[in-house]
Amino acid sequence: MKTVLKATTTGLLLTFFMAPSVMAQDQGSIARGGRLFDKWCKEIKAEVPTESHKLYPAANEKYADNPGANWRCKECHGWDGMGVDGAYASGKHATGIKGINGMAGGDPAAVTAVLTGDAHGYGDKLSEADLMDLANFVTAGQIDMDVYIDRATKAPKGNAVQGEQVYNTVCANCHGVDGKLPKEMPPLGSLMGNPWEIMHKVLNGQPNERMPALRAIDHQVATDILAYLATLPKE
Known part of the structure; x- marks a missing residue:
């Protein structure tokens, strides 16, 4: 069990941080x-x-x-x-x-x-x-959003199961496990009608807010987060 956990954790960390050309620009x-x-x-x-x-x-x-x-x-x-x-x-x-x-x-x-x-x-x-x-x-x-979001269906081309793991580690502390926090904003699940906006904010953060920019992670991981957000309650 410990060996599997260590390998899985290492794989997640490598996937999480090894964004393409991440150091090419500031x-x-x-x-x-x-x-x-x-x-x-x-x-x-x-x-x-x-x-x-x-x-x-x-x-x-x-x-x-x-x-x-x-x-x-x-x-x-x-x-x-x-x-x-x-x-x-x-x-x-x-x-x-x-x-x-x-x-x-x-x-x-x-x-x-x-x-x-x-x-x-x-x-x-x-x-x-x-x-x-x-x-x-x-x-x-x-980024080419069409690589990560289906234009016709608006569906993120990600893995919701993997996205849940990242969300619960990185996002849930502020947004809650069900995406309904903070109270002054709509539930995250209700915002997935515009996945391009959510992708932009996941990568770059929210203007003048404490939301972190996740640009340095692999963009596919960000897409997995979007895929999981699409499963969250809309109300």
């Missing part, structure tokens, strides 16, 4: 960039702009007059970074704006130039460090 910077992509105002404790972003299309009546939404990078480009070609191709978040996936593997300085240009207008809103982190996320932090 994972902390990339994760923070992911949180800025999510909701930069909250991450840096800044006031929400009072006017809507100039690039956000007026045709989207739900968010066109909501600066708190349309200044978020994810609102135009989608949680999967694919914009009009991804999960935001249709529905209430559709904008017709292209994704950022074409900038993956590119030059962070080029991304910073776009962000600080007149069109995007982040030059007076984000610090040099913020811009660097966001550019690092765009160029080195994007």
Whole structure:
């Protein structure tokens, strides 16, 4: 029994920590960039702009007059970074704006130039460090979500049994064994209608919250966590 437990534990630790190319970039910077992509105002404790972003299309009546939404990078480009070609191709978040996936593997300085240009207008809103982190996320932090999530069914391509083991070790202390904590947020099981958002937050953390970023783990382990979340109560 002890031999099996030791081997299993060792295997889990190796699987858990050996993410592909994990040391190729500063994972902390990339994760923070992911949180800025999510909701930069909250991450840096800044006031929400009072006017809507100039690039956000007026045709989207739900968010066109909501600066708190349309200044978020994810609102135009989608949680999967694919914009009009991804999960935001249709529905209430559709904008017709292209994704950022074409900038993956590119030059962070080029991304910073776009962000600080007149069109995007982040030059007076984000610090040099913020811009660097966001550019690092765009160029080195994007993943192909289709590898881990079935686009048609929204089902994570993971192992729920293995995901349960990781969840109970890493996540349950804050979210509870049934995913119903903290009380001020919806049950985790009810959030799996948007698995791309949950994958993003598992990897990068929640803006300006204590939730840890699990970017340094193998992304398949993160997918296993999502598969387990899909089994949790929705109410």
